Amino acid sequence: MKALVLAGGSGTRLRPITYTSAKQLVPVANKPVLFYGLEAVAAAGIAEVGLVVGDTQAEIEAAVGDGSAFGLRVTYLRQEAPLGLAHGVLIAREFLGDEDFVMYLGDNFVVGGITDLVDKFTRERPAAQIMLTKVSDPRRFGVAELDAEGRLIGLEEKPARPKSDLALAGVYLFSPAVHEVVARLKPSRRGELEIIDAIQGLVDRGLRVESSVISGYWKDTGNVTDMLEVNRLVLESVESHVRGHVDAASELVGRVVVEHGAVVERSRVVGPVVIGAGAAIVDSYVGPFTSIGAGCRITGSEIEYSIVLPRASIAGVGRIESSLIGHDVEVTPAPHTPRAHRLVLGDHSKVQISS
Template identity: 30%
Template structure:
């Protein structure tokens, strides 16, 4: 293995952000998942900041669902010191098709591809260095997890060369899973069939192994979380707030809670567990917010308790309500003394009257 180092400035970043985010509905009814507020910023902005910190400046976003939202917010990327281009998928092309779809915008021979659903903490330069040092055609970021059964496993040999790609299995031979970040030699992307749906996991990667291409894994124990479900979204946001997951955007500001400067929090309220409170939100006296994400313009009336939940923009939570493990959609109104729990999802604009939903008797 040589001591060659990668040149991030001569690397393209491609981020796949075309998914519909159905597992996070109703939050994604009006907003693409990568644009949901996460510890005070659109989720995607944390990844873009990590890409910039690694020294990569040219970024191509592969969009589809509500594609216009991304460009409206990030523009050409210059405010972040990046150069961002956008490519829209007219129809669902899968991971491989999505990567092939941006081929014409690539500028460099090294291309780093990111799954826009993943919150990660790995050293991006280290993955690039592995790619260069191994003279790899493809380098995959592999992360070790305690229970790999729910993921695709990727065993490697002592040199780090990938041996096979295994679908979810009850008895995985390794704890290494595909973490959704890849470094491609550009020519491989050109070889992906254009204009149709292609899965890199099921089609592209196995074909590369059959062709005896140099496919390597970069294995680490870095922070990694798929943000696709509400419980993971809440945990990911709170891990960012507490500094467990690192983001350059939150440097020096992490703690038990982060509260936007324009939000109002009344005396006697307790905000813990990595809670985030967004712009213009109002938290009444005697409230407790634990491990929760409160978007912009939310009103939480006195005495309410909110745990492990997401409260979307403009929602109102009534006095002494109890909200646990729930998703409350935009503009919904939850009446006083209501009790919501166990994964309940309230759609945007829904109004639940005072005492309208309870699990305990109305004493």
Template identity: 40%
Template sequence: MKGLILSGGHGTRLRPITYSQQKQLIPVANKPILFYCIEDLINAGIHDIAIIVGPNKEQVIETVQSVEWNAKIAFICQDLPRGLAHAVKISEDFVKTDNFIMYLGDNLLKGGSVDFIRDFADSKVDASLLLTEVEDPRQYGVALVDEQKKIIVKLVEKPKNPPSNLSIVGIYGLTPRIFEAIDNIKPSWRGELEITDALHWLIENGYNVRYGMVQGWWKDTGRTEDILEANRLILDQIGTENSGIVESGTITGQVKIGKNTIIKGNSIIIGPVIIGHDCVISGSTIGPYTSIGDSSHIIESHISDSIVMEGGRIDHVDRVSDSLIGKNVTLKKQEPSKEGKSFVLGDGSQVTL
């Protein structure tokens, strides 16, 4: 079986971060979201993977190739966002006659998809979808299922009157029959080839489309609040590891500290927190639920429920919370204030308060 990860799109809901970063490379607990997807497929025994790239393709390729993976990884370029089914269509030469898993590269799944993939491999069905219950199914692709036969009987994209509360998660088990389905659908009103339409064509033409249910949590990291929530969920599982130097301060809870990082000035670290390599934390309170990227300097500041990407410098800023702060951002304060502040700052920003 092969793996197909989608890592294209413009990520407009995550601007200004995505003006300079591909959204699937945004770090959660100091690891690009895309890496969780790759690791999940490898853990399921899939070692032949292609990644669909679009905008910032060089950035994606360079980042992925910076790691030695236990897998063969190829890259397929999609010139423009033309829909998920189009991304599948252009991968036909890669897939050939093999079954494959399509994985949206901005999805995070507690416990991964190993059980779902094994079930798909054993079931011999034509396609299999991972579903989860949602509060407002009008925002998603929705499935109507036959619980006894464990099959999907109908799929609807963002319906006004949903037939169920079961949303399609961005992990699909597919066979080469999907290419026939894609050849028989037309672009939607958005001008894109929708994977939901292709799967519905399979159902209408008598093919067997199975489903599995998410066990635990699932996050589609398409918005800032989703990324921060995913960061909190993953930090809850990080454990404790200290490879740095604690000159002075207190550390409580689950905290991971990278190599050559110095904690000093009676800093307070309240887990769960992850701090990368080559950082300086001085006279600051960090946490809970905070990720600090490599080579960051946090001086006399208080940061919680936030992601600070690599190269950040936060100087004398109180009560930064619920923030997504890009690479090499400088955030400093000249005037004292007791008010809490929330930021979404793109790479290279410089802000003085």
């Protein structure tokens, strides 16, 4: 079995971060989201990976390399534009050959990995196997409709009136039978080759498509709220270690990671928190569920439930929370200006202004 990992999307929901960074490389607990997916593929015993990339290929290739750091052999497959998930399968046809494959969306996060899913597919050999998860707003996802016996009978992409609350999670397994269906697909109204149309095509041909509702945690890290939630989840399981310097005037509470070269001076850090290599926390408070990237500097400030990307600087601000702060950002206090009121008042108005 091979793996096809899709990392070609533009990440419009994470802008402005993704104007300068690949969305799959935005970190969770100081590790790119894409890396968790590659580790899950390797843990499932898959060695050959086709990595579908787009305009951010150079950045992703610099981060992943040849895949050997993950125990993988990576082949890069260029997608000229984000033309749909099934288009990713189409351009990977030569790489995949006649082997079964797992398709994993590079900005998705699945707790517990995919090993059990791969083992089940290998034993039972359906034409396809999909993961479903209950969501609060199925209009944002591809949605599956099941019959009373739990068999898949229909699929819709981001429907205005969903027939269920079961969304397709970003992991799919296919036999080579999918290639003939994909080759005949027409673009949807969004101008894309939709993977749900390919799955529906397998169903329409009478081929067996298995589905399972996952009980574990899945998240599409497509927006800031989801990124922060996944960051929280990963930090829940960190184990404390201090490889940097923490002075006697500082206090670490709970599970806190301080990486090599990082310093904590006259500060209070309440975990779970990860402080990256070379970062400096000075005269500050860092609260739970915060990831501070490598080379960051936090001085005279408070921050909680946030992700700060490498080399950012936060100085002299009161409190920051629920935030995603990009590479090399500088956050400082606004200059003090006298307060003034600007008014346009009609005749006979009465206005009260506090002093």
